[in-house]
Amino acid sequence: MEAWGAALYGDPCRGCGFDWSLAPFSAIETIEGLPQRLSSVIQGATGEERGDGWSVAEYVSHVADNLRQWAERVNAARLDGQTRVAGYDPDELAAARGYRTIPLHAAQWSLTLSVSAWACTLRAGLNKAIVLQHATRGIQRAEDIARNNAHDGIHHVWDIGCILGGQP
Numbered sequence: 698m699e700a701w702g703a704a705l706y707g708d709p710c711r712g713c714g715f716d717w718s719l720a721p722f723s724a725i726e727t728i729e730g731l732p733q734r735l736s737s738v739i740q741g742a743t744g745e746e747r748g749d750g751w752s753v754a755e756y757v758s759h760v761a762d763n764l765r766q767w768a769e770r771v772n773a774a775r776l777d778g779q780t781r782v783a784g785y786d787p788d789e790l791a792a793a794r795g796y797r798t799i800p801l802h803a804a805q806w807s808l809t810l811s812v813s814a815w816a817c818t819l820r821a822g823l824n825k826a827i828v829l830q831h832a833t834r835g836i837q838r839a840e841d842i843a844r845n846n847a848h849d850g851i852h853h854v855w856d857i858g859c860i861l862g863g864q865p
Contacts, residue, residue, distance in 0.1 A: 698835045701834045701845065706848065713852040713854075715848045715851050715852060717844060719758065719847060721819075721843040722823065724843035724847035725762060725847075725852070727804060728764070728843075728847055728850055731808070731811060731812055731850045731854065732808055732812055735805070735808065736805070738861065745761045746860050747860065748856070748860040751791070751862050752797070753845070753860055753861065755796040755799075756807055757801065757805060757857075758799050758813075759790075759791065760796065761807040762811070764808075764814075765783070765811045765814065765815070767831070768815040769826055770782045770820050770842075771819060771821075771829070772822075774822070775822055775827055777810060781829070782831050782832065784833045800836060802816075802851025815846065825840065829842070841849055860863075
């Protein structure tokens with residue numbers, strides 16, 4: 698099985714400081730605050746600023762897509778009983794979606810929509826105790842997904858802060 702979560706990033710996360718003991722419903726609240734947190738970090742940015750990897754706008758597009766995909770996966774289990782999920786390569790998705798061509802404000806708009814759908818879905822998934830079988834990570838309970846996605850969002854806001862020369 699693929700190492701993920703605290704096993705991969707440390708507890709707290711060695712980069713962004715994320716605390717993996719965060720309660721699942723608090724993780725949802727963390728995600729709901731992500732658009733505002735991101736806005737404060739990117740003030741004055743064009744979105745084209747780049748570190749070693751993706752640009753600021755590309756990171757925002759990734760977070761939006763990741764939340765949307767996990768909401769879809771949880772809803773597949775909750776609504777249709779489909780619990781098996783595949784992994785995906787985020788760089789291949791970035792190429793297929795053309796992240797390099799998505800302007801920062803459009804990426805922020807997409808993130809806001811994704812956050813809303815994800816939060817509603819994860820609340821329902823937690824209440825129904827959804828459990829997914831991930832192809833490379835194994836069992837992923839709704840609470841694991843909430844924390845993993847909260848970490849992804851917070852970590853990438855931290856990445857963006859690093860690109861822009863500061864820390865969020």
